[in-house]
Amino acid sequence: WLGRLTTAVDPGVGIFPVLDSADITGQEGYVYGQDGGSGMRLGRNVVDVVVPAFSDPGLGATVGDIFAYDYDNPGGVGTDEAFVQGGDSGGPSFVIVDGVPAVVGIHWFNYTDDDTGEVGSGDTFVSSYIDELNAAMIGEAVLSLLQVR
Numbered sequence: 001w002l003g004r005l006t007t008a009v010d011p012g013v014g015i016f017p018v019l020d021s022a023d024i025t026g027q028e029g030y031v032y033g034q035d036g037g038s039g040m041r042l043g044r045n046v047v048d049v050v051v052p053a054f055s056d057p058g059l060g061a062t063v064g065d066i067f068a069y070d071y072d073n074p075g076g077v078g079t080d081e082a083f084v085q086g087g088d089s090g091g092p093s094f095v096i097v098d099g100v101p102a103v104v105g106i107h108w109f110n111y112t113d114d115d116t117g118e119v120g121s122g123d124t125f126v127s128s129y130i131d132e133l134n135a136a137m138i139g140e141a142v143l144s145l146l147q148v149r
Contacts, residue, residue: 001090002136019095019102020127024067025050028077029095029104031121033088043082045069059109065128067105070120084110084121093123
């Protein structure tokens with residue numbers, strides 16, 4: 001979803017670049033979503049796999065470039081290890097580039113492996129849609145998304 005704001009954004013609101021890279025396997029990411037209660041939280045996880053043109057019958061006919069991260073409990077990155085749950089779809093995932101958070105994904109799905117019982121999450125790569133997003137913003141005040149490599 002891409003929208004147009006009708007009023008100016010407060011200067012204190014952060015603007016994040018989009019990571020323009022498909023090689024994030026093994027990188028620590030920050031996952032923003034629900035905290036399991038009535039609030040929101042920022043957790044961490046490590047990208048396990050990158051899959052171009054991913055599809056799964058359980059997700060319908062949709063295909064997209066994704067990255068996935070499993071939930072290691074206990075273990076992983078510690079007590080703030082995160083995973084996507086119902087209601088988190090569309091929320092952002094970030095990686096740190098030169099000390100700055102960069103948007104890398106939009107939450108798409110969660111899964112449970114039938115064989116191992118492992119729980120995990122998958123995000124759509126935002127960088128896969130840079131050209132389409134920039135084309136949709138032609139004529140707007142922001143001419144293109146800021147990208148970092």
